Amino acid sequence: NAGVMQNPRHLVRRRGQEARLRCSPMKGHSHVYWYRQLPEEGLKFMVYLQKENIIDESGMPKERFSAEFPKEGPSILRIQQVVRGDSAAYFCASSPPNQGGSYEQYFGPGTRLTVT
């Protein structure tokens, strides 16, 4: 059973360009979460999605950031007009449908975005 897959693993963008980060959850998992980890900081929640639905986007910046999890294909985190402050590691995690209120999230290897 393949784990959570993310690509690309490293992404370099110039200021003003767009960044697209992809995440394929583990087989059988229907919930996807995106987290951001800035240098020297912990993981911060960004958005939680199920197929074709955004469940909670309370951690997403109000502008330039969007996420989707279409019926077919991977989840996409999109950052428009990137700025240097967007440089970070972006992790995707997935989990199976909730069972009794306790669960585990499995993380992908992350995409390290560098904005030059």
Place this chain on the structure above:
Amino acid sequence: EDKVVQSPLSLVVHEGDTVTLNCSYEVTNFRSLLWYKQEKKAPTFLFMLTSSGIEKKSGRLSSILDKKELFSILNITATQTGDSAVYLCAVPPNAGGTSYGKLTFGQGTILTVHP
């Protein structure tokens, strides 16, 4: 807002030492607490704790939860250089809400084990 605080922020030991990492939390309607190990890549799941006083063990690692005092500890005995990593603890949000996916992480403990 849920809050997770870990201590110490960093720890340097020698191989063979035993370490204890701490995680305290403030959560409304606690459900579980999770420990992860993060090396230079994805956090890897270690333990999920839901009940007080029941130790979870995996090799040289063990963890226990105290729901009365709102903390958990992660113990590593006979440390090895391969244990060097950032150890993260996290809590999910309130039970009954729609956003049970939103893990709140502590800032992590950076453990360095010297040979």
